[in-house]
Amino acid sequence: MRDGHREDRPIRILHISACVGGGVPRAITSIINNTQSFEHFVMASDADSYDCVDRAHLFDLSPNLAKALRGVRNLESRVRPDIIHAHSSVAGVIARIVSRSPVIYQPHAFAHTATSKSLAVRVPASIVERALSHRTAAYATLSPAETSAAQALGAATPTFELPNVSSVQAISPSARKPLGHEKTKFEVVMVGRVSSQKGAWFFAESAEAAASSKLPLDFTWLGDGDPALCDSLRAAGVRVTGWLDANQLAQRLQRADVYLHSAEYEGFPISILDAHASGLPIVAREIDAVRHLDLELVSTPTEGTAAAANLAVDPVARQERLERQAHALRHMNDVGQRDRVTEMYRTVGQNACFDARSNPGASRRR
Structure with missing residues (x-):
């Protein structure tokens, strides 16, 4: 024009x-x-x-x-x-x-x-x-x-x-492998840039809380970013994968068990939608961007760890959470x-x- x-x-x-x-x-x-x-x-x-x-x-x-x-x-x-x-x-x-x-x-x-x-x-x-x-x-x-x-x-x-x-292809619930009683460790993931805005410290403290409580959780950050914050995550026992392409991200999400969104502030995170499309129950830090949605919201790393552990090990709680978040995110x-x-x-x-x-x-x- x-x-x-x-x-x-x-x-x-x-x-x-x-x-x-x-x-x-x-x-x-x-x-x-x-x-x-x-x-x-x-x-x-x-x-x-x-x-x-x-x-x-x-x-x-x-x-x-x-x-x-x-x-x-x-x-x-x-x-x-x-x-x-x-x-x-x-x-x-x-x-x-x-x-x-x-x-x-x-x-x-x-x-x-x-x-x-x-x-x-x-x-x-x-x-x-x-x-x-x-x-x-x-x-x-x-x-x-x-x-x-x-x-x-x-x-x-x-x-x-x-x-x-979502930026990844949605999978049907039947496409995910059942958790199985033989599983002894469950993977909790976060996606995005390793930064203060994404709440790297919150995720690190969540991993430390799980370790101190001897919960059966492993923590992985799917992404990369600030070198000092990456080191802090690793020191807390978190695996940091580095940047992943779209196919790698989809594969890692499908292998995970729970998604924990730790950001301090957002517009609205695509990674929450990617996690939902991958069949993961979502735990999210209670911030303005998601407060209006019926998600599993937490305020502290200890609360996040407890919620993630419950959704990882309890199939009834997991299924209920998946159904409620599907309704909450249906318009996206x-x-x-x-x-x-x-x-x-x-x-x-x-x-x-x-x-x-x-x-x-x-x-x-x-």
Whole structure:
């Protein structure tokens, strides 16, 4: 869309992400897979790792901020996107500073809402978000809590709450091997970047609590990240696998027994949906992103360990939990995501076209 006119072609979406590994690349891939009526471009820090090479045009985003700013500006001039979809905070800042196209900002968790962070971190993050809210065409959020956080930033900016979807193929309950009475150890897993945001300390203390109580649980973190935190996990007896591709992740989840989500704050974690698709009962730390759902919520590592042990060894409790979480997560599916993302892109595109017609001499974004 240029000055109210777009040539006869699909609407072009340019996704920007500075995230390496973790859930954000999987979230972008699922959006691309579910909205093939649009033409997608991805500029990302690890573009080669995206599993959508046949469905999107991929470009590298420099880790150097100045080069990233120039790169986004240059690519926007070449691609002429109708919409830029910026994922997570760094990309959100870059896109809203340099872009002339309307920007949809998907925070994948607002850092300023993390009560575990110090005010020295949260206040500057809040100031930046408020300042850039006036350069945001729409927010894409993943939970009621994140929607409220976006709306509290002050600008009258449209907000679209999107369902996340699993990044692994769902398996039928019969496809999982029964636990069996011969099993003496059960594997508890967490998926994602090893970071303070993902609650590495919570998972480490859960492993230590299980060991001190002599519970039959082994703990594994499926992912990688901060070297010091990885060492802390290992010191607590947690196995850290390193980054896994989609097939490896699916295989490891299918071999596990319980999923324990330890994050301190989130938008909404794809890994919970991946665990459910893999037939795992879910224990989740009680945070805003999941508080509205009927999941097994815990507040402390000791509570998490006890809940995981119960779901591992008690087949009745396990089956009840699987049924309740299936009901809680039923709206997070490909059709729901396709419809909501399509609505968001078409609405933002139409608003941009209207603005251009109303102000034919003005730039697309001010």
